[in-house]
Amino acid sequence: AQRVTQPEKLLSVFKGAPVELKCNYSYSGSPELFWYVQYSRQRLQLLLRHISRESIKGFTADLNKGETSFHLKKPFAQEEDSAMYYCALRPYSGNTPLVFGKGTRLSVIA
């Protein structure tokens, strides 16, 4: 079975400091990986996906198949980055549901 692990429930960083939100997965095949974000009083929304290889709001994430990781990074944290972040996986085997990690709450301190 697929599993997504986000080892940190809460991550606090100072404004301007680098941020790394960890995500590890277990899946024997080639997965599709996503990061979703939920800001306070807003709905869950897609932040980025690994196949796009894009930077959104300064965040990037690289799929490391050897380490089965998909860590989310940003070089300089901003206060508006404070939110709940979820890593999610979908197996590349058709229309299968997303499997979410339990989330990491990022708090950026001014």
Add this chain to the structure above:
Amino acid sequence: KAGVTQTPRYLIKTRGQQVTLSCSPISGHRSVSWYQQTPGQGLQFLFEYFSETQRNKGNFPGRFSGRQFSNSRSEMNVSTLELGDSALYLCASSLAVGGTNIQYFGAGTRLSVL
């Protein structure tokens, strides 16, 4: 386009009652998925409907059921409510046609079981 709409936003029920939640997907989206979100377990997949058929099902008891109508709107029903069913129920819609399916989430229905 209007986003995913879930109604009602809040519900208070008592143990043993049943409840029906509604989800209207983004226009043109044919897939609707339901998730239960709790502080302890995070987001857990309930089921997915596509073209009025249940395509995937999570590991929840039979008290949780759903359906999808011809206009892609979906409902989920929970019968014989238990205290542990208190959660935020999220609905997500997607095109679900080949390639990468990006899910768009509704604001959720917060269910409190007393």
